[in-house]
Amino acid sequence: MDDEDPVALEKIAVGIAQETAALALAVRDRVVGDRSVADMDTKSSATDVVTAGDRECEAHVRERLATLRPADAVLGEEEGGAPDPAPGQVRWVVDPIDGTVNYTHGLPWFSVSLGVEVDGRTLAGAVVEPVSGRVWSAAAGHGARLDDRPLRASALDRLELAVIGTGLAYDRARRERQAALLGRIAGSVGDVRRQGCASLDLCSVAAGWIDGFYEHGLKHWDWSAGALIAEEAGAVVRRPGSGPGDGCGPEATVAAGPQLAAALTDLLRGAGAAQL
Template sequence: MDDVLDSVPGSEPPALEKIAVEIARETAALALAVRDRVVGDLSVADLATKSSATDVVTAGDRECEALVRERLAELRPQDAVLGEEEGGDDEPEPGRLRWVVDPIDGTVNYTHGLPWFSVSLGVEVDGRALAGAVVEPVSGRVWSAAAGHGARLDARPLRASALDRPGIAVVGTGLAYDPARRERQAALIARVASSIGDIRRQGCASLDLCSVAAGWIDGFFEHGLKPWDWCAGALIAEEAGAVVRRPTGPGVPDDGWGAEATFAAGPALAGPLAELLRGAGAAGL
């Protein structure tokens, strides 16, 4: 693997982290500008409709992903790209780096004026995460990591929670758009709620994973996330010392989670929390 990275100058994880931060910051500024512009063009009547909210998201997502692709074409033309809006390389050839972009993670928050949304940009090779950045447009906070070099919030090192008891842990989760899966997720939350200290549902998976990295929450789980939701955030949590479980591919043996589960928790909490969730039927989500 190191031979692959050494063959392309500038492919060392810290150098890739720097690129991810640079592009995500630029894109975060665009996300705010697009929202302000599109909302400003809507009438009061328009703002009450579902279609107007969709217009804000569509404009923001498309313009932001286009900017990321443009900048990557300038800086890393040899790499593959997978984005939420335009798709791309699902399975790049072995040894080729792939950037995974969520131009706006937390789109419901984005359209409703809530500040908890992000631009998420990660890079991987052969399924191994190398670097990533998650930038909050409203606060300007920058979360980032490079494989083997730790994780940072605005250049300050991050460390996951040392808590070891689910009964006092604050745990983040999310709910899918699909009504049937949402119902199953809500039922799981109900089954474990009395065994967990508290639950948070913040609406932005990348920032939930970053929150695990910072110890702001002690753990996180969700089923149905896509690579662009977790690529950067999962590495940031992992480099902060969290135990991370990403969704698995075809042919991977069942581990009691189901293929589409994302999980992260501080190292002392990970075992007890995972046991609690799996015992409550997490694999059925």
């Protein structure tokens, strides 16, 4: 088997993500269900909750990869890892539980997200929803799927009718700036959604459930798999650092159907997105 075959990597990513999704639910039943303070600590702020679920789920992913793909590098939200893999080395980008606040509060909109990259190019990705069991996945050049059904991004070309997703930072000062930006653009779009899980927001763009999405400050593991899934579904995707001249700011992630992407970028630029 070709070690860089996107279809084979997608299959492995889906299998590990499904196992990890089951573990995430089991840990929540055991630990988070009673909101046990002893099993929670914090990262960047008091609202950025790290649970036993995050740690156990990432450990499981790393154990499985050590068995199945021992030569690969791993970058994970909880344990860090390979920010600069060797040239040509396969790297797995792991968000063990994306949407941690939803997870700890009993909301069903969270996921396990695994992206697979080589030399900065994403080859495969899987995003699994533990509660519903839905599986979103893609292999570069082979399209994107939801439970094996092909996905296609929205063909809408009218910004004033578009449903746009976004996210807000844990840092309060940045969140206030993001809310102000949202206020400036809200009157120019059809409606807005804030669901609290970037990987699933990007998957929602892939499915056409929302017409576009933007957020500032996402980490690599937040968008690695979801960005590929949206792109393989035909969306135009701007990753952080990929468009410094577009006026959206270096930390912006933007994804939208192909008929809407330019208009959404223009709207964000005109509303001062570069200042976030």
